[in-house]
Structure formats: C-alpha cells, structure tokens
Amino acid sequence: MLFPPPQKTATDRRVVITGAGIITALGVGWNINAEGFRAGTTAFRPVTLFDVSRQRAKIAAEIDLPAGLPSTRLSPNKLARLNRATRMLLLAAHEAWAQSGWQRDGPLGVVLGTTSGEMTLGQDYLRQALAAPHDFKHQATRVAYYQVQRPALVLGEAFDFQGPIINISNACASGANAIGHAFELVRGGRAERVLTGGYDALCQLTFAGFDSLQALAPTPCRPFDAQRNGLTLGEGAAVLTLETLASAQARGAEMLGEIIGYGAATDIHHLTQPHPEGRAALAAMNAACAVAGIAPGEVDYVNAHGTATPQNDATEAAAINRWAGDRAPQLPVSSTKAGIGHLLGAAGAVEAVVCLMAMRGQWLPPERALTTPDPVCRFQLVREPVAAKVEVALSNSFGFGGANASLIFRRWS
Amino acid sequence: MSAVFIHGIGAVSPAGWGVAALRAAVANNVPLPVHRLARPGWKNQLPVRPVPPPLARLEFLAHPRMRRAGVLSQHTAAAALEALGPDAALVQTGARRLGVIVCTLAGSVTYTRRFYEEVLQAPATASPLIFPETVFNAPASHLAACLNSAAINYTLVGDDGSFLQGLALAADWLAQGRVDGCVVVGAEELDWIAADAARRFRRSSVYAGGAGALYLKASPDARVELAAITDSFTYTNSSSRAEAARRVRAQLGPGAPDELLCASGADCSAWDDWSGARVTPASILGGALNASTAWQCVVACDEICNGRFPGGWVSVSGANQQAIGARFVKGHAENSKA
Numbered sequence: 107m108l109f110p111p112p113q114k115t116a117t118d119r120r121v122v123i124t125g126a127g128i129i130t131a132l133g134v135g136w137n138i139n140a141e142g143f144r145a146g147t148t149a150f151r152p153v154t155l156f157d158v159s160r161q162r163a164k165i166a167a168e169i170d171l172p173a174g175l176p177s178t179r180l181s182p183n184k185l186a187r188l189n190r191a192t193r194m195l196l197l198a199a200h201e202a203w204a205q206s207g208w209q210r211d212g213p214l215g216v217v218l219g220t221t222s223g224e225m226t227l228g229q230d231y232l233r234q235a236l237a238a239p240h241d242f243k244h245q246a247t248r249v250a251y252y253q254v255q256r257p258a259l260v261l262g263e264a265f266d267f268q269g270p271i272i273n274i275s276n277a278c279a280s281g282a283n284a285i286g287h288a289f290e291l292v293r294g295g296r297a298e299r300v301l302t303g304g305y306d307a308l309c310q311l312t313f314a315g316f317d318s319l320q321a322l323a324p325t326p327c328r329p330f331d332a333q334r335n336g337l338t339l340g341e342g343a344a345v346l347t348l349e350t351l352a353s354a355q356a357r358g359a360e361m362l363g364e365i366i367g368y369g370a371a372t373d374i375h376h377l378t379q380p381h382p383e384g385r386a387a388l389a390a391m392n393a394a395c396a397v398a399g400i401a402p403g404e405v406d407y408v409n410a411h412g413t414a415t416p417q418n419d420a421t422e423a424a425a426i427n428r429w430a431g432d433r434a435p436q437l438p439v440s441s442t443k444a445g446i447g448h449l450l451g452a453a454g455a456v457e458a459v460v461c462l463m464a465m466r467g468q469w470l471p472p473e474r475a476l477t478t479p480d481p482v483c484r485f486q487l488v489r490e491p492v493a494a495k496v497e498v499a500l501s502n503s504f505g506f507g508g509a510n511a512s513l514i515f516r517r518w519s
Numbered sequence: 520m521s522a523v524f525i526h527g528i529g530a531v532s533p534a535g536w537g538v539a540a541l542r543a544a545v546a547n548n549v550p551l552p553v554h555r556l557a558r559p560g561w562k563n564q565l566p567v568r569p570v571p572p573p574l575a576r577l578e579f580l581a582h583p584r585m586r587r588a589g590v591l592s593q594h595t596a597a598a599a600l601e602a603l604g605p606d607a608a609l610v611q612t613g614a615r616r617l618g619v620i621v622c623t624l625a626g627s628v629t630y631t632r633r634f635y636e637e638v639l640q641a642p643a644t645a646s647p648l649i650f651p652e653t654v655f656n657a658p659a660s661h662l663a664a665c666l667n668s669a670a671i672n673y674t675l676v677g678d679d680g681s682f683l684q685g686l687a688l689a690a691d692w693l694a695q696g697r698v699d700g701c702v703v704v705g706a707e708e709l710d711w712i713a714a715d716a717a718r719r720f721r722r723s724s725v726y727a728g729g730a731g732a733l734y735l736k737a738s739p740d741a742r743v744e745l746a747a748i749t750d751s752f753t754y755t756n757s758s759s760r761a762e763a764a765r766r767v768r769a770q771l772g773p774g775a776p777d778e779l780l781c782a783s784g785a786d787c788s789a790w791d792d793w794s795g796a797r798v799t800p801a802s803i804l805g806g807a808l809n810a811s812t813a814w815q816c817v818v819a820c821d822e823i824c825n826g827r828f829p830g831g832w833v834s835v836s837g838a839n840q841q842a843i844g845a846r847f848v849k850g851h852a853e854n855s856k857a
Contacts, residue, residue, distance in 0.1 A: 107770065108687035108843075109523070109748040111694065160642045213750075221654065223676075232635055232712060239560025246719040253624065254676040255840040259755055270751035271840060272684060273676045275626075275655035283673065294691070311631070314638040315650035372619075372672040374664040377584070378651045386669060506651055507660030509672065 108270075112295055121292045121366075122518065124359040125206030125347035127198035127303075128459045130446045131167035131340055134197055136205075140463045145491055146474035148445050150326045150338055156310040163322035166308055167340030167447035169194065176200040178264035187247060189224045191307035192257040194343040194452075198303060199261050206347035207359055208299070213269035215297050216258045217288040219280030219304035220273065220451035221505075226309045227252040261301065275451070277505030278411075279370075280304055281344070282454025282513055286368035288348050289513075298353050303345035304455030312450065313339060319378065321415055327448075329412035329441035330419050330487055332478040337413040340447025344455035361518035363462045366498075367400070369393025373508030379417055384425030386510040387411075387502065391429045394512040400498065403433045405514070407470055407494070408485070409457045409501040412441020413448050422502065423482045430485060440488040444473035454503035458513055461499035465517035470494045521694040524741035524850050527734035528817045528824075529601030531594040533568035533727050533804050536577075537601060538821060541731075541804075545818055550803050553725055558711045565714045568727040568805035570594065584664040587648055588657070589630045591708040594730035595621055595658040596665055598813070599702045602732040603666075606700060611667045618692045618701035619672040621659040622681040622809045624838070627652055629710040658706060670698050678837030679783060680751060681705075682731075682812040683845050687748045689735045699736065705813030706730035717806070720838075727805025731813025733820065740852040743820045746830070747771060747846040754842065763842035764789035767834060771844050778830035779822050781815040785836040796828070808838065819847050 128135065131149035132142035142149070149167045158164045171193055175185055178200065188196065195218075208214075227248040234241060250256060258271040274283045281304025288302035306312075316322045316339060323336030354361055371393065373386035380387070395402060411422055419441075430437045442460050443449075449456050460471055470488045479487050501513045530537065533551050534544035544551060555564035570590075579585060579596050588596075599619075600607055609615040631653040637645040651657065656674035663672050671692065675681045682705035689701035707713075709728030717724045735745065749770040752763035768789040774780070780797045782790060784806075790797075800814045801807075807814075812835050819831025833845040 107747060107749060108684065108751065109690045109745060109845075111691065162643070220676075228631075229635060231716065232632060233639070235712065235715060236559060236636075239558070242719065245716075249716045249719050250839065253678070253839065255678055259753065259840065262753065263755060268753050270684070271677065271753060272688075273681075275674045275676045276672070277654050277656050287673075290691075294695070296691075310642075311635050311638060311653075314642045314645050315634065315653070317642070318645045318647040318650050320647070370671050372660070372663050372669045374660075374667060374669055377657065377660055377664075389669070505656070506654045507656040507672075507674075508663070509656060509660075 120351035125202035127201030128344045130342040143471040146472035195305040198343040198345040202345040214267040217302040219284035223254040276509035279503040279505040279509035279511040280451035282503035282511035299349035304452040305343035306451040308341040327414035329414040332480045334414045338447040364516045367394035367398030367514030380421040384421040387425035390510040390512040407499045408439040410441045411502040434484040437485040439485045523745040525743040527602035529598035529732040532729040592658040592661045595706045598730040598732035602734040618698035620685040622685040678840035680837040680841040680843040704732040705809035707807045707810040725805040727807040741850045744850040746848045749844045751841045767844040779828040
C-alpha cells in the first residue's frame with residue numbers, strides 16, 4: 107500500500123548507487139563521457155535535427171544516436187516505434203542495468219524526470235492534424251508514445267519488470283528531483299531499489315522557446331564567464347540504479363557511490379527569473395547538507411547548475427558564496443554544461459553521473475572555454491583538467507517555475 | 520503510522536466553479552450538456568464539456584503572476600484556494616509550510632499548441648511571453664507564488680492515477696514533517712488538440728477540462744480521514760489492465776454496503792459485486808484524466824462530510840499506465856470544512 111506506509115525503519119537507510127548509464131553529445135556510455143568531462147571536451151555543432159535558419163542561435167550539443175539499440179526484451183516492432191528521447195533513455199538504462207547486475211525480482215519502482223518527454227511526436231501530431239485534418243495515419247501511435255509515462259513503461263518491458271512509475275516534471279530541476287525522490291523512497295523504507303534518472307531530447311519547440319526568450323547564446327556557452335551571453339541546449343539521458351547498502355552488500359555489488367543528501371525549495375520570485383540573492387538555491391543546498399549531516403566545508407566539489415545566462419550564474423554564484431562562507435575561496439566549482447550544453451530535464455541526472463565519475467576518478471571537470479571568470483564568483487572555477495581529492499560532491503539543478511534542487515554524493519571506499 | 524486528514528476540497532468542473540456546483544451536478548445524475556468545439560479542417564466539431572466562465576471576477580487573478588497564466592493555471596489555483604480556505608492566509612504570512620503537488624497528463628496544452636503554431640509560422644517572432652507558460656510546472660509555480668509558499672513543490676505527469684500517487688506523496692511529506700499541510704491538485708485543460716488525441720483511442724469520449732483539489736494535514740480536526748491508497752499497479756495492455764483493477768479491489772478489501780464507490784468508469788468488471796452506492800463522475804462531467812480522479816475524490820470526501828456515507832472508495836483505471844485506488848472514511852471533527 108502507498109498509504110498507510112510500511113513501518114519506518116529505526117534508522118534512515120544508506121542509499122548506494124550500483125549502476126549508472128549515460129548518453130550525451132560526448133558519446134554513449136560511462137567511459138567516453140568520463141574521458142570527455144575529465145578533459146573538458148566541448149561537443150557543440152550546428153543543429154541538424156530541425157530548421158534553425160530563422161533563429162538567432164544555431165548550435166546545440168546534438169547526439170549521434172547509434173543505429174541499433176541494445177538487446178532487451180523489446181520486439182523489433184516495439185523498437186521501431188521508439189523515438190529519440192526514449193532511445194536515449196533506453197541506452198542509458200541498459201548501461202545502468204547491466205552494471206548493477208539487477209535481475210527481475212519483484213516490483214521495481216521507476217522515478218524519472220523530463221521537461222519535454224517525446225515532444226517531437228507532439229509536434230508531428232499537430233503538424234499533420236493541421237495540414238491533413240482527415241489523415242490519421244500514425245496519429246494514434248504518436249499520441250501513445252508522446253505521453254510522458256510511456257518511456258518508463260518501455261523500460262519495464264525492456265527489462266521485464268513492473269512497478270510504480272513517477273514522472274516529475276519540475277522544469278530543468280526534473281532530473282535532480284527524480285533522483286532525490288528515488289533516494290527518499292529507498293532511504294525511508296518505501297523501496298529496496300529504484301531505477302531513476304532523467305532524459306530530454308532536442309526539439310524545435312524548446313529550442314525556439316529559449317531562443318524567443320533570448321536565452322540562447324549564438325556561440326558555445328561559457329558558464330560563470332564575465333562575458334557569458336546565454337545558454338546552449340543539449341540533449342541526453344542518465345539513469346542510476348539506487349538500492350539500500352544492505353541490498354547491495356548482500357549481492358556483492360560494486361558500489362559507484364552513495365547519495366547522502368537531497369534538498370528542494372521553490373523560488374517564487376518570477377516564473378523564469380531567479381531571486382537575485384538566490385534564496386531558494388541557498389535553501390536547497392542547506393537542506394541537502396542537513397539531510398547529509400555535513401557542513402559546506404566538507405564538500406570537495408560543486409557541480410553548478412551554471413547555465414551561462416547572466417541571471418542564473420550571478421544568482422547561483424551569490425548563493426554558493428553565502429552557502430560556502432569562509433570555504434568559498436578554496437571550493438572547486440564548475441558547470442559541465444560548458445561541454446554538453448543544458449540538458450533540461452536530463453541535466454540533474456547527467457550531472458549526478460559526472461559527480462560519480464569525478465569521485466571515482468579523483469579529478470575535477472574543467473570549463474576550458476572560460477576566459478574571464480565573473481568577479482562575483484568567490485569560489486575556485488575549475489578551468490583546466492586537474493587531479494583532486496573528491497570525497498563529497500554537490501550538484502545543483504534549478505529550473506523555470508522556481509524549482510531548485512541539490513543532491514550530495516559521497517565516494518564509496 | 521501517521522494519520523492524514525482531508526481539511527479541504529476544491530473543484531472547477533464543467534458543472535461550474537466550486538464544489539457546490541460539482542455536488543449539484545453529481546446529485547442530479549444527468550450528464551451535462553455536450554458542447555461543440557471547432558476543430559481546424561473539420562466540418563464536424565468535437566464533443567466536449569468545457570468549464571463555464573466564472574460568475575464573478577476571481578480575486579486571485581489580480582496577482583501579477585496570474586496575468587498571463589493559462590486556463591490550466593487558473594483552474595489549478597481556483598481549486599487549490601477553495602480547498603485551502605482560511606489556511607491560505609496562514610500560508611501567505613508564513614505561518615504554515617505548504618507543500619504543493621500538481622498532477623496532470625496533458626499540461627498546458629493550449630499555450631503549447633499556440634506557441635508551436637507561432638514557431639511554425641515565424642520562429643523569430645514566437646512569443647516569449649507564452650513559452651514559459653507551456654512548461655509542465657507553470658501552474659504549480661503560479662499557485663506557490665499566489666500563496667507566497669517557498670516549500671517543496673512537485674508536478675507529477677502521468678495518467679489518471681497520478682493524482683492518487685500525489686496524495687500518497689503528500690502523506691509522506693506530512694509524515695516526514697517537511698510541511699504542515701499539502702495541497703494536491705489534479706488538473707487538465709480542454710483544447711481541440713487534446714480532445715482530438717483522446718478520440719484516437721475512444722471515439723465516444725467527451726473530453727472535459729477543470730481541476731480538483733484536496734488539502735491534507737496531519738491534525739485530526741477534520742471530518743474526513745485518508746484511510747488507504749493502494750499500490751500503483753502498472754499495465755501495458757488491456758488484459759493486464761483488468762488484472763490491475765482486480766488487484767486494486769483486492770488490496771482495498773471487500774467494503775461495506777453503506778459506503779460509496781466513486782468509480783472512473785473504466786474499471787467496471789473488478790467492481791461488479793459492489794453492493795453499495797456507486798457514482799461515476801466522468802459519465803456526468805466528461806473525462807478529464809487527472810482532474811476526473813480529483814473529482815472522484817472530492818465527491819467521496821464531500822459525501823462523507825455531508826454525513827451521507829461513512830466511507831468513500833475511489834477506483835481508477837488510468838488511460839495507459841496504472842490502476843490505483845483509495846479509501847476515505849469519516850473523521851473526528853463535526854465542524855470542519857471537510
């Protein structure tokens with residue numbers, strides 16, 4: 107029963123990550139992405155997925171999707187119906203699933219974050235409905251696969267499990283909120299394991315939307331640069347397998363890291379603009395630290411939301427400065443959006459995997475395009491590839507509507 | 520276990536603005552008139568049940584955030600504020616921490632369609648005022664802004680059953696002490712593209728719009744208590760859907776003949792042997808996904824509140840994701856709103 111809940115365990119349970127899958131414009135899978143993030147590789151190029159000739163911005167971090175999909179229980183017919191976002195999600199989930207060593211074993215919950223789902227199918231539906239009002243060919247399939255719950259159902263079919271599905275759509279914090287909610291389900295005794303993550307594919311509507319707001323940069327984004335001129339969109343997916351420490355130890359599973367904190371808060375200042383002091387960002391970071399039982403001084407690296415819009419970065423910098431206090435001048439911070447763009451609902455999930463990579467490899471992901479750090483940043487912006495001791499990492503994700511979320515990870519050793 | 524009580528209900532439906540209009544329509548038990556909605560390129564129009572205009576100017580529309588807010592946001596705010604009642608003022612002054620959960624499937628579909636039509640015509644001049652309103656969590660954000668509430672705020676996107684998942688999440692937040700109260704809204708918007716899409720699966724469907732809301736707190740001075748929410752039983756085809764509905768029924772138990780079943784209308788066989796009273800709000804109001812589920816819950820709570828039934832059961836077989844159910848029972852207080 108979802109309510110009343112099962113009796114809460116005496117102490118909060120530790121939550122570990124035993125599988126991680128990732129796909130970004132840097133490539134498919136952990137290794138190529140780790141290599142790219144460690145080196146500070148950038149993956150921007152002219153948009154080819156749709157017409158941007160009449161837009162101000164013309165670049166994004168597009169993914170070269172592989173022609174084939176991994177072998178799962180999905181039939182060729184089903185596979186053929188999957189669109190871009192679901193294909194990305196499936197690729198990431200397959201990597202996470204394989205790495206975790208999970209087998210079908212009772213109900214398994216899925217918590218995903220996305221902003222747009224399969225919006226390209228919605229676009230196709232509308233175009234056909236307007237251009238050929240009496241032609242219904244493919245329209246039912248488009249509706250079925252457009253709906254946000256469908257990709258999660260596809261994962262269940264692919265890996266032969268069933269369980270409750272939660273889709274959180276809190277704009278660009280969706281991926282972080284999804285992982286945070288999954289963390290709370292496992293930590294609070296609601297589930298032994300949860301499959302979680304975020305995904306979003308580039309689509310014309312979203313691209314034109316950010317362009318209409320003049321939020322897109324015509325050149326590759328430069329988070330926290332004094333001359334930054336906007337964000338660059340990307341696409342991708344990341345999936346994590348979360349389970350209790352006891353469950354992972356009983357299976358002899360390899361632990362990629364531990365989630366120790368999650369905080370969320372709402373910025374009610376404006377639908378698209380953060381409060382200048384970053385109050386909700388600060389509240390989210392503080393709340394995550396409180397759950398983790400750590401002080402900001404114990405955090406070794408912050409993966410910032412860092413979209414490279416003038417407002418976000420100034421606000422986030424102010425919040426990090428206040429949150430870190432005296433530690434700020436020594437605190438390494440970077441935004442990996444400098445390499446792969448803003449992945450919207452996937453951002454929080456992909457950046458969670460980047461934190462795991464940094465902790466596993468003991469390095470910090472640099473922003474190599476940064477030329478003049480914004481003087482508002484009192485912290486250390488990581489500009490070159492560097493080895494570092496990273497035991498604890500914090501990841502920020504903020505979104506339209508004032509959705510603010512922070513996650514804290516600890517290295518498993 | 521932490522008990523959870525329903526401290527307020529709110530509704531915006533094809534019957535009108537407010538629970539009273541919904542109550543009257545359900546009591547009348549006659550399907551509301553079907554309206555015709557123009558569908559571009561068609562001679563025939565789409566059968567729908569829209570929300571009628573409000574009888575008076577709604578006060579909350581004066582909030583700066585609501586100036587451009589779409590219909591979905593307006594319905595969300597109206598239902599939530601009705602459910603919150605006098606507690607809205609306590610939230611606004613910071614005396615109450617309020618969680619907000621908005622559940623939807625189609626989201627702000629009118630603005631989304633309109634914005635994409637502008638993009639197709641001339642992307643360079645597509646409106647920057649509309650785009651942010653297309654985001655799924657815009658209604659939840661506007662509601663939080665109207666209430667001056669900076670506490671946790673989620674938008675859940677999924678089929679009709681998501682509203683009950685939202686209630687369970689609210690109960691968790693209350694049990695964890697993260698919030699003092701939580702308002703859960705199920706909301707959907709009527710637009711020709713959504714009605715057109717719904718007809719791809721059920722030609723007889725009459726699409727509707729609106730919202731329903733429940734206000735949950737842990738304090739027992741309420742006339743309705745949340746007794747149970749079943750697991751969410753997912754399915755991928757019609758046979759497993761029927762099985763999922765049966766599992767919901769099994770988990771909720773046999774029920775008592777003096778209790779009320781508020782059904783979604785898509786799960787009849789699992790409830791064939793139900794001996795008590797039964798109402799299917801969607802058959803009167805039209806189908807509106809998460810708003811429909813919210814109306815089922817509002818009706819169940821309202822009937823308990825009015826003393827007509829000691830318990831109310833809600834059964835949902837969603838569009839294509841899950842079957843899930845809930846049960847409400849009589850609470851302890853006599854003078855509370857719900």
